[in-house]
Amino acid sequence: xxxxxxxxxxxxxxxxxxxxxxxxxTGMNKWFGTFHVLRDINLTxxxxxxIVVCGPSGAGKxxxxxxxxALEEHQKGQIVVEGTILSSDLKNIDKIRSxxxxxxxxxxxxxxxxxxxxxxxxxxxxxxxxxxxxQETAMHFLEKVxxxxxxxxxxxxxxxxxxxxxxxxxxxxxxxxxxxxDEPTSALDPEMIKEVLDTMIELAEEGMTMLCVTHxxxxxxQVANRVIFMAEGQVVEQNEPEAFFxxxxxxxxxxxxxxxxxH
Amino acid sequence: xxxxxxxxxxxxxxxxxxxxxxxxxxxxxxxLFGSWMNSVLTILSVGFIAIILWEVLPWIVRSSWxxxxxxxxxxxxxxxxxxxxxxxxxAVIRERYxxxxxxFYPSEQYWRANLAFILLLVSLAPILFPALPRQMLxxxxxxxxxxxxxxxxxxxxxPIVAALGFAVGYLAFIAANRAAGQLAxxxxxxxxxVVWWIWLAAPVSRGLxxxxxxxxxxxxxxxxxxxxxxxxxxxxxxxxxxxxxxxLALGRQSGLVILKSLCVGFIEFIRGVPLITLLFVASTLLxxxxxxxxxxxIILRVVIMVTLFSSAYMAExxxxxxAALPKGQFEAADSLGLDYWKRQRLxxxxxxxxxxxxxxxxNFIGLFKDTTLVSIIGLLDPIGLTNNIRADVxxxxxxxxxxxxxxxxxxxxxxxxxxxxxxxxRKLNTDHR
Numbered sequence: 081x082x083x084x085x086x087x088x089x090x091x092x093x094x095x096x097x098x099x100x101x102x103x104x105x106t107g108m109n110k111w112f113g114t115f116h117v118l119r120d121i122n123l124t125x126x127x128x129x130x131i132v133v134c135g136p137s138g139a140g141k142x143x144x145x146x147x148x149x150a151l152e153e154h155q156k157g158q159i160v161v162e163g164t165i166l167s168s169d170l171k172n173i174d175k176i177r178s179x180x181x182x183x184x185x186x187x188x189x190x191x192x193x194x195x196x197x198x199x200x201x202x203x204x205x206x207x208x209x210x211x212x213x214x215q216e217t218a219m220h221f222l223e224k225v226x227x228x229x230x231x232x233x234x235x236x237x238x239x240x241x242x243x244x245x246x247x248x249x250x251x252x253x254x255x256x257x258x259x260x261x262d263e264p265t266s267a268l269d270p271e272m273i274k275e276v277l278d279t280m281i282e283l284a285e286e287g288m289t290m291l292c293v294t295h296x297x298x299x300x301x302q303v304a305n306r307v308i309f310m311a312e313g314q315v316v317e318q319n320e321p322e323a324f325f326x327x328x329x330x331x332x333x334x335x336x337x338x339x340x341x342x343h
Numbered sequence: 344x345x346x347x348x349x350x351x352x353x354x355x356x357x358x359x360x361x362x363x364x365x366x367x368x369x370x371x372x373x374x375l376f377g378s379w380m381n382s383v384l385t386i387l388s389v390g391f392i393a394i395i396l397w398e399v400l401p402w403i404v405r406s407s408w409x410x411x412x413x414x415x416x417x418x419x420x421x422x423x424x425x426x427x428x429x430x431x432x433x434a435v436i437r438e439r440y441x442x443x444x445x446x447f448y449p450s451e452q453y454w455r456a457n458l459a460f461i462l463l464l465v466s467l468a469p470i471l472f473p474a475l476p477r478q479m480l481x482x483x484x485x486x487x488x489x490x491x492x493x494x495x496x497x498x499x500x501x502p503i504v505a506a507l508g509f510a511v512g513y514l515a516f517i518a519a520n521r522a523a524g525q526l527a528x529x530x531x532x533x534x535x536x537v538v539w540w541i542w543l544a545a546p547v548s549r550g551l552x553x554x555x556x557x558x559x560x561x562x563x564x565x566x567x568x569x570x571x572x573x574x575x576x577x578x579x580x581x582x583x584x585x586x587x588x589x590x591l592a593l594g595r596q597s598g599l600v601i602l603k604s605l606c607v608g609f610i611e612f613i614r615g616v617p618l619i620t621l622l623f624v625a626s627t628l629l630x631x632x633x634x635x636x637x638x639x640x641i642i643l644r645v646v647i648m649v650t651l652f653s654s655a656y657m658a659e660x661x662x663x664x665x666a667a668l669p670k671g672q673f674e675a676a677d678s679l680g681l682d683y684w685k686r687q688r689l690x691x692x693x694x695x696x697x698x699x700x701x702x703x704x705x706n707f708i709g710l711f712k713d714t715t716l717v718s719i720i721g722l723l724d725p726i727g728l729t730n731n732i733r734a735d736v737x738x739x740x741x742x743x744x745x746x747x748x749x750x751x752x753x754x755x756x757x758x759x760x761x762x763x764x765x766x767x768x769r770k771l772n773t774d775h776r
Contacts, residue, residue: 151674170682178680188675192693192773201689202679234773247675254679 090302094287097305100127102258102289103148108157110143117143118154119313125258130290132300132321135310136336141293144310145260148291149180162257178206181251185263187243189235195222195246196231199253207254214253221249225279241272245279252283259283261292297341301325309333405430408437412737435738436748442732443748446568446723452496452560456571459493462486463578471763487582494575496561500548505540512536564642568723570752575642576724577711577756580649584710585703587650588657589696593687595662606658613655618713621648626720645717653710660702664695697771704764708757725749 103125110118118140125131133141146152148159150166150173159166161176189198199218203209209217222228225245227238235243244264251259261280265273277299284290284303294300300307300321307324309317309332317324317333325341328334363369376382405424410416416432424430436443445456466486469479488502515535520528552558567575594606613621625644633639668691676686696703718727729745732738 149678151677174680174682177678180678182675182678184671184675184678186669186671188669188671190672190675190690190694192697192771202681205685205689206680236774250679 090281091285094285095128095130095305096287097129098127101125102127102162103291104158104160105148106158108147108154108159110140110147110152110154110156117313118147121157121315123308123315125289125291127257127289128287129306130284130304131292131306131308132304133291133293133308133310134295134297134300134336135316139310140313141310142262143313145182145262145291145293148258148260149177149182151182174206178202178254179256180258180260181254181256182260183244183247183251183262183264185266187235187240187247187267189243189247189250191235194232194234195227195238198235198246199250202250203253218249218253221252222246224252224282225249226275239272240268241275244268244272244276248276248279248283258289258291261290261294263293263295265294265296295340297325309336311336402429402431406433407431408433410434411438413739413741414737431744431747432741433744435732435741435744439728439732439738440748442569443725443728443745443752444570446572446728447566448562448568448571449560449566452562455493455496455559459490460574462489462493463574487579492559494562494567494571495564496559498548498552498556498558500551500557501544504544504548504551508536508539508544511539564640567642569725569728572642572717572722572724573711573714573753574756576646576649576714576717579646580653580710580714581707583646583650584653584657584706587654588661589692591654591658592661592665595658596665610655610658613652614659618649618652618716619719621652622716622720624648641722645720645722649710649714652713653706656706656709657703660699660706661695663702664697664699665691667698668694697768700764700768700771704760708760711756711760712753725752 101124103123105121105123108118108121109116121144123144133144135141143152147154148161148166153168154166162179164172164176164179166172166176189195190201193201196215196218199222200211200214203214203217204211219228219231222231225248227242227245227249230238230242230246235246238246248259248264264280265276268276273296277296280290280292280299281303292299292304302321304321306318307321308315309324309328309330311332317328317330319329324333325337328337359365360369363372375385405420405428407416407419407423407430410419410432411434413432413435416434420428420430420432441450441453445453448456463486465479466483469475469477469483485506488506491505492499492502512532512535516528516532519531591606591610594602595610597603597606622645625648626641629639629644672690672694673686676690681689715724715726718724718730721727723731726749729749732745733741
């Protein structure tokens with residue numbers, strides 16, 4: 081396990097955590113049939129936080145962040161995102177989804193649209209941005225993720241790492257205030273993981289509020305300001321990365337860390 | 344294990360492939376004579392094709408084009424090619440091709456059918472080829488009404504008033520939406536046009552016509568026939584069954600239990616009943632349920648049945664396409680904040696329809712060929728007309744020539760559809776370009 085993620089110095093000047101609450105989850109529970117997937121989750125996210133959620137598979141990490149933009153429905157408890165209560169009201173759901181960007185493990189780019197069209201689709205149809213302006217925004221973010229020259233290609237022609245960076249750019253085009261990452265590097269080759277993580281680091285440097293489900297412990301150590309460890313559908317331990325890695329409290333956490341950092 | 348280490352000093356450049364795998368020889372070798380089994384099959388197939396052509400071509404060529412009865416035909420062929428030569432009697436096509444194409448449509452009005460067909464091509468063009476200017480779609484939207492007027496004639500006000508039904512639906516939606524919310528709006532948008540079409544359209548158009556009379560000579564449905572009838576039923580069915588099929592497929596996937604069961608019930612019922620049965624219902628039974636005195640046009644009834652039949656199959660085809668899409672596509676669209684209809688229109692349907700193109704076009708072709716079934720309920724489509732033509736003493740006993748001609752026309756239509764679908768598939772293939 082490489083501990084150092086990037087050789088350059090991370091610019092922490094904009095990485096400030098404010099007192100403003102952006103996500104407030106209280107007493108959230110979710111069941112699949114009779115199976116209790118998420119158990120009494122309480123979580124408060126402040127503006128500018130970079131939270132890494134880790135844990136063994138089946139712990140409910142993905143489920144947790146998918147509940148935040150209502151890709152999954154929770155059955156009990158309350159989720160408030162940017163002051164909007166997440167209920168079954170479609171208006172609230174659409175409002176929250178346009179504030180919250182999301183990147184998936186398998187990128188989920190739209191294969192029938194070019195890279196540029198992928199990035200302009202939602203701004204044009206959801207935000208009603210004029211085509212020209214949407215394209216300019218898209219090119220701006222594609223430059224940021226360092227693939228402006230691929231704008232006219234189709235997703236199928238790009239490598240996995242490039243596709244994931246496009247997916248990040250696509251989310252950014254909606255100007256989200258919060259970004260959710262669901263194992264963004266798990267489907268990538270080692271060479272490509274770095275380019276995606278670099279993009280995520282740059283995003284963090286600009287002060288974006290981020291929630292990442294990831295197994296990249298180097299990223300957690302260097303970029304995150306808080307690490308949440310989940311197991312069996314509940315939050316077992318959360319702490320600042322330093323303390324979390326160097327001095328884990330619960331046995332479950334110790335076991336997990338020894339397994340992923342041990343070799 | 345000595346000597347297994349290896350370092351290449353210079354990287355090799357590109358070199359051309361060997362002669363045996365490139366050019367004509369390479370192609371022949373690869374595709375026709377790849378193995379001794381392939382070679383045998385190639386030779387057998389070529390022989391088979393040669394025998395068929397040897398038998399059929401003389402029949403087609405040693406023919407008579409000018410006779411006025413089957414007997415004259417045979418005499419002319421005997422005279423020209425010698426006794427006992429079997430040749431085609433194309434004279435029947437020459438004499439009756441107008442009938443096979445237009446049915447009993449009045450010949451001085453043929454221009455209307457011709458114009459309608461040309462305008463059909465014009466209105467299809469922007470739908471089939473996205474490179475054409477999008478403004479042409481306005482004409483495509485107006486075409487059904489224009490075509491109806493051209494073919495059936497009568498007052499120009501009727502199609503205009505019928506088209507106004509959509510405007511009525513829109514206004515009703517706006518009004519009800521403002522007054523009582525979205526659900527009321529949706530219901531009003533569905534009900535208002537139906538009310539308009541059933542009770543108001545006819546009197547309004549009569550009234551307008553009496554004020555300003557614009558019209559052309561009406562032609563009744565009984566005079567429709569031949570290919571014109573097949574194309575009318577086929578194209579209408581094709582154009583309507585795709586959108587209805589999409590809605591049924593979406594309904595079947597819906598989370599609303601009642602809507603879902605309605606769609607499933609409809610699809611399964613229609614798929615469980617033969618088209619012939621539906622056509623008989625259209626031609627005989629339907630009138631029993633209508634209030635006495637209503638004259639519900641037979642072609643309209645048939646078109647409705649054919650459309651319903653085909654849309655049920657279409658729904659299942661599209662459901663297949665929907666099922667083939669990864670769940671991530673739905674999630675990505677959701678996470679970007681696209682609502683249900685935008686998600687379907689911009690992300691899901693373009694992909695689902697693309698996957699289903701071969702099956703959809705297969706359905707279209709099937710539908711188009713199924714239009715010949717209307718001959719069973721007495722409509723004079725080309726197949727129905729062959730019986731009429733054979734009933735003529737002059738042409739009694741002629742079979743191959745008529746069916747051959749009809750087959751050729753159907754083949755042109757169906758083959759064009761098939762080629763277009765292949766073109767579309769290639770064009771939409773964004774996977775490995």
